[in-house]
Amino acid sequence: MKLKTLAAASTAWLAALALLTASGFTLSTTYISREVGGLFNIVREVRSITQLEIHLLSHERESARIALTHLPEHVRARDAARRELSRWLEDARERPATADSAGVFEEAEREIERYLATHTETHEHRQGGADAMVSHDEVDRTFAALERLLAGRLAEARIARGRVDEVNRLSEMVSVGAAGMLLAGVLLALWQLRRCVYRPLLSIRAAIDRYGAGSHDARAPQGGLDELREIAVAFNEMAAALAEQRKRQLGILASVAHDLRNPLAALKLTVDRLRPDRPLPREEQLRPMLARIGNEAARCDRMLTDLMEIARIEGGEIELRLETRDACELARDVVELYRPAATAHELELSLPDEPVPLCCDPIRIEQVLNNLVANAIKYSPKGGAVQVTVASVGAEVAIAVSDRGVGIATDDQRRLFERYFRAPSSSRVAPGVGLGLWAARRIAEAHGGRIEVTSAAGKGSTFTLRLPSASGAPRA
Numbered sequence: 001m002k003l004k005t006l007a008a009a010s011t012a013w014l015a016a017l018a019l020l021t022a023s024g025f026t027l028s029t030t031y032i033s034r035e036v037g038g039l040f041n042i043v044r045e046v047r048s049i050t051q052l053e054i055h056l057l058s059h060e061r062e063s064a065r066i067a068l069t070h071l072p073e074h075v076r077a078r079d080a081a082r083r084e085l086s087r088w089l090e091d092a093r094e095r096p097a098t099a100d101s102a103g104v105f106e107e108a109e110r111e112i113e114r115y116l117a118t119h120t121e122t123h124e125h126r127q128g129g130a131d132a133m134v135s136h137d138e139v140d141r142t143f144a145a146l147e148r149l150l151a152g153r154l155a156e157a158r159i160a161r162g163r164v165d166e167v168n169r170l171s172e173m174v175s176v177g178a179a180g181m182l183l184a185g186v187l188l189a190l191w192q193l194r195r196c197v198y199r200p201l202l203s204i205r206a207a208i209d210r211y212g213a214g215s216h217d218a219r220a221p222q223g224g225l226d227e228l229r230e231i232a233v234a235f236n237e238m239a240a241a242l243a244e245q246r247k248r249q250l251g252i253l254a255s256v257a258h259d260l261r262n263p264l265a266a267l268k269l270t271v272d273r274l275r276p277d278r279p280l281p282r283e284e285q286l287r288p289m290l291a292r293i294g295n296e297a298a299r300c301d302r303m304l305t306d307l308m309e310i311a312r313i314e315g316g317e318i319e320l321r322l323e324t325r326d327a328c329e330l331a332r333d334v335v336e337l338y339r340p341a342a343t344a345h346e347l348e349l350s351l352p353d354e355p356v357p358l359c360c361d362p363i364r365i366e367q368v369l370n371n372l373v374a375n376a377i378k379y380s381p382k383g384g385a386v387q388v389t390v391a392s393v394g395a396e397v398a399i400a401v402s403d404r405g406v407g408i409a410t411d412d413q414r415r416l417f418e419r420y421f422r423a424p425s426s427s428r429v430a431p432g433v434g435l436g437l438w439a440a441r442r443i444a445e446a447h448g449g450r451i452e453v454t455s456a457a458g459k460g461s462t463f464t465l466r467l468p469s470a471s472g473a474p475r476a
């Protein structure tokens with residue numbers, strides 16, 4: 001799993017949860033506020049009904065007083081009660097009634113109107129005499145209708161309250177559920193973080209610590225998130241590459257030590273014959289011995305110089321001390337250097353008639369040519385011709401070194417210039433470390449040139465060093 005996926009999944013989970021909770025709360029709040037609106041209306045209706053009852057009673061009481069006293073203030077009070085009755089009836093009509101309560105309200109309304117009408121009628125019939133009184137049955141019926149209306153409204157209020165309680169319970173359940181899901185989500189995310197991030201990180205750190213403490217076979221377990229797995233893979237590859245490099249470096253040391261032992265053994269043998277306790281050989285014997293000592297010492301010196309050169313090139317930039325030299329001269333010097341030692345080989349030099357000027361660091365170019373000629377000799381163990389050819393090709397100078405040795409398989413040719421690479425076919429033939437061609441290519445490139453190879457297994461190889469000519473112009 002990728003870090004992005006984990007983060008996206010957690011965010012989506014939290015967002016869905018937040019959305020669910022928010023919409024739950026919005027819905028319940030809207031519902032409750034609607035119910036509260038309904039309850040408020042019921043309360044107002046109850047108030048209207050109560051007012052109707054009060055004023056009905058007051059009207060009835062004042063009518064009774066008028067019948068007894070005929071006092072005008074009771075007439076006024078009764079009329080006032082009647083007006084109030086009409087006003088509260090109007091008020092009650094304005095309240096929105098449910099389908100159930102509408103019937104009951106209409107009945108109560110009818111009763112009140114009937115009561116008022118009967119009262120008016122009675123009053124008119126008894127004009128000039130005792131004031132009118134409506135029968136008790138009429139009043140009781142009106143009261144009963146109002147009481148029924150009141151009971152209906154109160155029942156509705158109770159039902160609405162029950163609904164609000166239900167919604168409250170539901171939103172409580174939603175909150176508890178959301179909290180539970182949030183907790184579960186957080187625990188799941190923590191568990192995933194621990195499994196996919198924390199533990200793999202700790203293992204990678206432990207592997208790095210072990211590696212740093214010197215345990216070179218320490219490797220990081222490749223688990224957890226893709227990104228951490230990639231880090232672990234990169235660390236393991238780096239550790240494996242370092243281990244391989246270390247192995248090669250040890251191999252180089254062993255190989256250099258081995259290569260140095262031959263000239264040193266020859267030196268030791270020769271010097272043994274010159275021990276102080278032995279008589280000195282005659283001059284004609286002594287001279288070749290001293291020459292051999294000189295040759296072997298020069299060989300050791302060359303090997304160590306080459307090694308130091310390679311170490312310097314490996315360590316950083318190549319510093320060139322450029323001067324214009326004749327490529328023919330450089331090639332001749334190298335061939336002459338190897339001619340005395342390469343007794344089994346015919347070293348041939350093919351040069352143009354005119355000098356071939358080359359702007360180069362002559363020491364570096366000689367190093368390259370030394371390596372190519374030494375390889376040509378080394379990898380043609382049966383002897384044969386080693387040909388060094390200098391030519392001007394267009395704006396380039398080409399110095400080719402050909403041999404008729406073991407050759408190089410086509411697949412290996414692509415890797416020849418890699419550090420420490422040795423072709424299996426030729427590495428069986430002679431010792432080496434696989435750094436010479438790598439250094440040669442870097443030197444050629446530092447001069448703005450390149451090295452090319454053509455080879456056929458078992459038939460021989462040609463290495464061509466191509467450098468820009470000092471004149472720059474193509475030669476005829």
Ligand code: ADP
Nearest residue numbers: 375376379407422423426432433434435436437
């Ligand atoms: P070394 O010779 O020390 O191994 P080089 O870098 O000079 O290192 O050469 C790298 C490899 O290229 C050699 O190990 C050998 O396998 C191959 N090689 C180079 N020159 C020749 C050649 N003339 N003939 C056959 N193989 C060669």
